[in-house]
Amino acid sequence: MDRIPILKMGPFLLVTIQVDLYDRLALNLENDLITMVSKTEARGVLIDISAVSIVDSFMGRILGNIASMSRIMDAETVVVGMQPAVAITLVELGLTLQGVYTALDVEKGMELLQKKIGLNLLNNEEEEADEDDRNL
Amino acid sequence: MKKATAQAVKKNKIQILENWMKFQLTDEGLRDDLMNNEELHAQSVLLLDALIRAMETGETLHASSREFDPIRDVLGEISVMRARRGYSPRETASFVLSLKQSLFDAIEKEYKKEPESLYKEIIAVNNILDALSIFTFEAFLKGREEIILRQTDEINEISTPVIRVWEGILALPIIGTLDSARTQIVMENLLQEIVATNSSIAILDISGVPAVDSLVAQHLIKTVSATRLMGAECIISGIRAEIAQTIVHLGIDLSNIKTKASLASALRVAFDMMNVEVKKVDRRSNILLK
Amino acid sequence: MIVISKDSMGIIREQDVVPFRSRVKEYATKIGMSLVNQTKLITAASELVRNMLKYANGGIVTLEIISKNGISGVRLTFEDKGPGIKDIQLAMKDGFSTGRSLGLGLPGTKRLVNEFDIKSVPGEGTTVTITHWKNGR
Numbered sequence: 001m002d003r004i005p006i007l008k009m010g011p012f013l014l015v016t017i018q019v020d021l022y023d024r025l026a027l028n029l030e031n032d033l034i035t036m037v038s039k040t041e042a043r044g045v046l047i048d049i050s051a052v053s054i055v056d057s058f059m060g061r062i063l064g065n066i067a068s069m070s071r072i073m074d075a076e077t078v079v080v081g082m083q084p085a086v087a088i089t090l091v092e093l094g095l096t097l098q099g100v101y102t103a104l105d106v107e108k109g110m111e112l113l114q115k116k117i118g119l120n121l122l123n124n125e126e127e128e129a130d131e132d133d134r135n136l
Numbered sequence: 137m138k139k140a141t142a143q144a145v146k147k148n149k150i151q152i153l154e155n156w157m158k159f160q161l162t163d164e165g166l167r168d169d170l171m172n173n174e175e176l177h178a179q180s181v182l183l184l185d186a187l188i189r190a191m192e193t194g195e196t197l198h199a200s201s202r203e204f205d206p207i208r209d210v211l212g213e214i215s216v217m218r219a220r221r222g223y224s225p226r227e228t229a230s231f232v233l234s235l236k237q238s239l240f241d242a243i244e245k246e247y248k249k250e251p252e253s254l255y256k257e258i259i260a261v262n263n264i265l266d267a268l269s270i271f272t273f274e275a276f277l278k279g280r281e282e283i284i285l286r287q288t289d290e291i292n293e294i295s296t297p298v299i300r301v302w303e304g305i306l307a308l309p310i311i312g313t314l315d316s317a318r319t320q321i322v323m324e325n326l327l328q329e330i331v332a333t334n335s336s337i338a339i340l341d342i343s344g345v346p347a348v349d350s351l352v353a354q355h356l357i358k359t360v361s362a363t364r365l366m367g368a369e370c371i372i373s374g375i376r377a378e379i380a381q382t383i384v385h386l387g388i389d390l391s392n393i394k395t396k397a398s399l400a401s402a403l404r405v406a407f408d409m410m411n412v413e414v415k416k417v418d419r420r421s422n423i424l425l426k
Numbered sequence: 427m428i429v430i431s432k433d434s435m436g437i438i439r440e441q442d443v444v445p446f447r448s449r450v451k452e453y454a455t456k457i458g459m460s461l462v463n464q465t466k467l468i469t470a471a472s473e474l475v476r477n478m479l480k481y482a483n484g485g486i487v488t489l490e491i492i493s494k495n496g497i498s499g500v501r502l503t504f505e506d507k508g509p510g511i512k513d514i515q516l517a518m519k520d521g522f523s524t525g526r527s528l529g530l531g532l533p534g535t536k537r538l539v540n541e542f543d544i545k546s547v548p549g550e551g552t553t554v555t556i557t558h559w560k561n562g563r
Contacts, residue, residue, distance in 0.1 A: 022444045053465065054447060056472040057534065080367060084327030085465035087365040088320075091358045093469065093534040102367035104334060109367070317563065324462055 004029050006036050011043040012113055013075075014106070018051045026062045034069050042075050044113035048106055050081030060095045067100040076101060076116045080109035137260045138253065142191035144246035145239060153184055155238035163234065165227045170218075179214050184235070186210045204268075211268060212275040219279030228276045232269040236262065296322050298329040305406045306335045307399065309374075311344030319355035323362055336368050337406045341399045343374030353388040360393050369394070369409065373402035427494040437475055438484040446487065447472055450502065453489055454558075457498040463562040467500060470538040473531055474504045474554055482508020482551065492557070499540070499559040510548040518544070 002025055007014040013036055015029065033045060045066065049055070055063075067077035078101040082090075090096070101116070103109035145152065157180060160166060161173065186207040193203040211232070218228045239261055247254035296318070301307045308326055312318075326338055340359060345352065356372060363370040373396040375383075383390060396402040407414060435446055450471045454464040471487075478485045485506030492501050511517050518532050536542040541557035 020444050020447065023440045054468050054472060056469050056476070057531065058472075058476055078367075082366050083465075084324065084331060084362075084366065085462045087327060087362040088323050088462055089465045089469045089538065090365055091362045092466065092537050093473075094537070095534070096361045097365060102365055104330070104336060104367040108336065320462070320562070 002028070003032060006032060008036075008040055008042070011117070012046055012110065013037065013040070013042045013044070014046045014048070016048040016051070020054065021052070021059055023058060026059060030062050030066055030069075033066055034073075037070050037073050037075050043117045044075055045070050045077045046106060046109045046113065047077065047079050048081050048109075049079060049086075050083065050105070052086065053083065055082075055086050055090060057093060057095055060090065060093075060097060063097060063100055067097075071099070076113060078103050078109040078112055080104065080106055137191065138257060139192075140246060141243060141257045141261070142188065144242055145191060146188050148242040148245070149184065149188065152235075152238045152242050153180060155241065156180060156184070156235050159234045159237060160231070163230065165224075165230055167223060167227055170221045170223060179231075180235075182210050183207070183214070183232075187235075204264075207268065208271060211272050215272045215275035216279035216282070219276045220283065223276075225273060225276055229269050229273050232265060232272050236265050239265070292318060292321050296325050298325050300329075300333055300335070301339070301403065302406070302410075302412070304333075304335045304410055305337045305339065305403070306330065306333065307339045307341060307403075309341045309344060309399075312346070314342075314345055314352045314355050316351075316355065319359065323359050326359065327362060327366055330363065330366055330368050337409060338363050338368055338370045339399065339402045339406060340370060340372045341374040341402070342372060342379070343376065343399070345374075345379075348379045348382060350386050350388055353383065353386075353390065357390070357393065371396060371402045371405060373397070373399045427492055430491040430493055430498070432488065432490045434486055434488045436484070436486050437478055440479060442484075443472065443475055443479070446475055449489060450500070453491055453500045457491055457500065457560050459500070459558070459560050460562065463558060463560070466538040466562070467502075467556075467558040470535045470556055470558075471502055473535045474502075474556070477531055478504055478506045478508070482506035485551075494559075497559050497561065499557050501555065501557045504554045504556075505551065506553075507551040510550055510552055511544075511546040512548050514544055514546060 004015060004017060004019075004025065007016075013033065015033065017029075019025070021029075036042065037045065047063065047066070052059075063077075063079055070077050079097065080103045082102065101109075101112060103112050157177060160176060160180070190203045190207055214231070215228055218231075240258055243257050243261065244254060247257060295311055296308065299307045299309070306326070306329055308322065310322065314322070326340075329335070330338060340356065342348070342356070348356075360370040360372070371394045372390075375395055375397055394402075394405065396405060433449075435442075435449060437443070437446060447468050450468050451464060454467055459467070475487065478487075483506075485504060485508070488503040488505070490501045490503075492499050518536065532544070535556070539556045539558045540562065541555075543555040544552070545554075546552040
């Protein structure tokens with residue numbers, strides 16, 4: 001069965017959608033991504049849709065689902081590279097992807113994710129440092 | 137139409153052209169300010185040649201027959217060109233109509249001894265020229281319409297410039313009423329520019345929008361939502377006191393949108409978001425040295 | 427108004443959606459529709475085809491290129507023999523849905539295209555016709 005590859009980049013997962021999604025493929029992506037988030041304990045998910053020319057309400061719902069499900073597992077989702085025509089169409093359709101972060105490109109998306117989870121990371125490092133101190 | 141008529145016209149071409157030119161040049165509608173006489177002459181030759189060629193091809197000629205396609209092309213071009221240069225409809229139509237007299241003179245000479253044929257041929261040529269002048273008129277109007285359409289598009293384009301005020305910051309001053317057609321253009325321009333310049337903040341300045349009603353507000357909200365979907369932030373600035381009043385009185389909810397009173401304060405917010413600081417620098421020492 | 431070309435396509439399975447969308451794109455490109463208008467039309471078509479699959483197990487779509495006052499456009503007619511819609515006015519309200527979708531379907535789709543027409547007889551089926559002009563006006 002067709003699958004969209006998911007790349008692991010440090011604490012983040014990166015998905016680049018290069019094909020026109022049909023429903024089964026989109027549902028598979030949702031499943032695979034959530035499984036990956038739980039398996040790798042990823043802190044963030046980047047979905048690059050710069051090559052996607054059509055996002056309808058079904059596809060929009062999948063993106064929203066991925067974001068909500070990841071959030072429960074403590075991972076933030078950023079959708080990057082949406083085409084202007086797609087953005088205009090989604091707004092007209094009445095779909096504003098509440099709860100999903102967006103960024104212009106993968107680089108900016110990565111920055112955003114780092115900022116979003118940065119505070120948490122800092123806290124963790126401090127905790128770890130404390131532990132180290134104790135070990136000494 | 138008889139073959140002889142076409143031949144008569146062809147034979148007397150130079151005479152016809154001369155008379156026609158004389159007529160045009162002495163006409164009070166002559167616009168030598170818009171077109172010089174050589175050009176007028178060239179256009180006249182072009183039309184007369186095309187007409188003779190069409191007349192030669194068939195006996196049962198109508199202005200709508202295919203033989204007249206080349207004439208229609210020539211006339212269409214001439215009419216559109218005249219429309220662009222600012223000719224009046226009358227001046228354009230009289231170009232074809234003024235050819236009538238000189239043509240009739242030539243035909244009259246040919247059929248001097250056959251009054252019946254003369255009558256028939258004159259009517260036939262007359263009908264063709266009438267049809268052609270109507271066509272000229274249509275082409276002229278079409279040319280004008282094209283100009284208007286192009287200007288409307290241009291105005292829409294010009295009235296929605298996207299300015300790059302800083303690296304990563306775009307500003308879009310909106311002047312005039314924001315209707316849905318204009319919103320589309322604003323949105324498209326803005327989003328395309330965001331991609332092209334990789335900007336993450338857009339400032340929509342509405343100081344030049346005369347009034348904001350719920351429809352305009354809806355258009356603004358749509359633009360902001362689309363910008364956010366792309367991954368950029370949108371600030372609306374230039375909200376005058378009376379606009380703030382109407383927005384609240386109409387019960388429009390703009391709480392999800394960053395709004396600022398002036399472009400300057402919006403820019404300050406944008407700088408802040410991008411961690412840019414603008415400071416005054418003391419340059420007095422430099423001035424003294426000079 | 428004149429019909430310049432006409433074609434139809436059966437939609438039975440979910441896999442038919444993507445080829446159908448490319449077909450609509452082909453039509454829109456043929457008349458020189460701008461990218462934004464193309465995207466709106468294709469998205470609207472996608473929504474309607476999904477409705478058809480979900481509520482009526484598919485149906486037939488007629489694709490046409492039409493011309494009115496010298497402006498060309500694409501017209502799509504979605505016909506199904508599903509359960510039909512009891513209250514069209516209610517179905518056209520934002521936020522209404524009987525399925526588990528977001529309820530943007532019909533009103534959202536209507537906003538995307540220039541002309542939208544819906545006819546439905548409960549128990550017999552539904553016909554939705556949408557038209558989008560080249561310049562989107």
